[in-house]
Amino acid sequence: MLKPDPRAALATANPLSRRKRRPLLLAPIALLFVLAASGCSQIQIAYNTARFTIELYASRYLGLDDQQVAGWRPLLADTLDRHRNKEVPAIRALLAQAAEDVQAGLTTARVSAWLDQLEPMYQRHARLFASAAAPLLATLSETQIDALENKFLEQAREDATDNSPESLAKRKRKRIERYIENVEWATGALTQPQRELVGQEVAKLPDVDTSWYAYRDRQRQALIALLRRGASAEQIQGFLTQWLVEFKELPVDLLHARDQMRTSLIQLVVALDPTLSEAQRQHFEKQLTTLSEEFQFLEPRQPKQVPGV
Numbered sequence: 001m002l003k004p005d006p007r008a009a010l011a012t013a014n015p016l017s018r019r020k021r022r023p024l025l026l027a028p029i030a031l032l033f034v035l036a037a038s039g040c041s042q043i044q045i046a047y048n049t050a051r052f053t054i055e056l057y058a059s060r061y062l063g064l065d066d067q068q069v070a071g072w073r074p075l076l077a078d079t080l081d082r083h084r085n086k087e088v089p090a091i092r093a094l095l096a097q098a099a100e101d102v103q104a105g106l107t108t109a110r111v112s113a114w115l116d117q118l119e120p121m122y123q124r125h126a127r128l129f130a131s132a133a134a135p136l137l138a139t140l141s142e143t144q145i146d147a148l149e150n151k152f153l154e155q156a157r158e159d160a161t162d163n164s165p166e167s168l169a170k171r172k173r174k175r176i177e178r179y180i181e182n183v184e185w186a187t188g189a190l191t192q193p194q195r196e197l198v199g200q201e202v203a204k205l206p207d208v209d210t211s212w213y214a215y216r217d218r219q220r221q222a223l224i225a226l227l228r229r230g231a232s233a234e235q236i237q238g239f240l241t242q243w244l245v246e247f248k249e250l251p252v253d254l255l256h257a258r259d260q261m262r263t264s265l266i267q268l269v270v271a272l273d274p275t276l277s278e279a280q281r282q283h284f285e286k287q288l289t290t291l292s293e294e295f296q297f298l299e300p301r302q303p304k305q306v307p308g309v
C-alpha cells in the first residue's frame with residue numbers, strides 16, 4: 001500500500017479544491033488521506049482539530065459569514081462523528097491487513113483485495129462529503145457564487161497552459177518522482193535498480209490530465225449553474241453524488257484510464273515485492289502498523305460493562 005497522495009484525493013473528492021495545491025480541508029475524505037500521509041501522532045492531533053480546520057478552510061474558500069458557519073457547524077460535527085464511528089475502524093482494519101500482507105508477500109490477489117476495499121471506502125467518503133457540503137453550498141449568496149465561479153475559471157485558465165510538450169515531459173518526470181517518494185515512504189530508501197523499476201512502471205501510466213481538467217471544469221460549470229438556479233440542498237447533494245460517487249458522464253478515456261491505473265498499480269507493487277530487502281519489508285510493515293495503531297486510538301471507546309448490571 002503506497003503512501004496516500006493528498007492532492008489526488010482532494011481533486012477527486014472535493015470539487016472546490018485545486019489539483020496542484022493541498023488546501024485544508026472541506027471534504028472528510030480529503031482530511032483522512034492527508035492525515036494518513038502525515039503519520040504518527042500527527043494523525044490524532046489533526047483529526048481532533050478537524051472541525052476547526054475544515055470550518056476555517058470552508059469559510060475562507062467560500063467567503064462564508066458567521067451565520068453560515070454557525071448553521072453548518074452541527075452538520076459538520078455530525079459528519080465527523082459518523083466518520084469516526086463507521087470509517088475509522090475500516091481504515092484501521094485495512095492498514096492492519098496490509099501490514100500482514102507485506103510480511104506474507106505481495107501477490108496480485110492480496111493487492112487486488114486492498115483496492116477492492118478502497119473503492120467502496122472512497123464511495124462512502126464521497127457520499128459523506130456530498131451530504132455535508134450540499135446544505136452549505138445551498139446557502140451561498142449570488143456574490144459568493146460569483147466569487148466561486150471566478151476561482152474555478154482562474155484555475156481552468158492556469159491548467160490550460162499545462163499542455164505544451166515541455167510541460168508534458170515535466171509532468172511525466174514529476175509523476176515518477178512522486179511515485180518514488182511515495183514508495184520510499186513505505187519501504188525506506190530504494191536502490192537504483194528499484195528506482196528504475198518504479199520509473200519504468202509509472203511511465204506506462206496514461207496521461208489523462210487534459211481530459212480530467214475538461215471533465216472537472218464541465219462538472220464545476222454544471223455545479224455553478226445549479227447554484228444559480230437556487231437548487232435545494234437535496235438537489236445539490238444528488239448532483240454531487242452522481243459526480244463524485246457514481247462518476248456520471250465520466251468520459252470513456254477516463255473510465256479506461258481508471259482500469260489501467262488499477263492494473264498498473266498492482267503490477268508495480270507485485271514487481272517490487274521480490275526486490276525488497278528484509279529491512280525494507282520491515283520498514284513497510286512498521287509504517288502500516290503504526291498508522292493502523294494511530295487510527296485505532298481514534299476509534300470510539302466502547303463503554304465498559306459493569307459486572308452484574
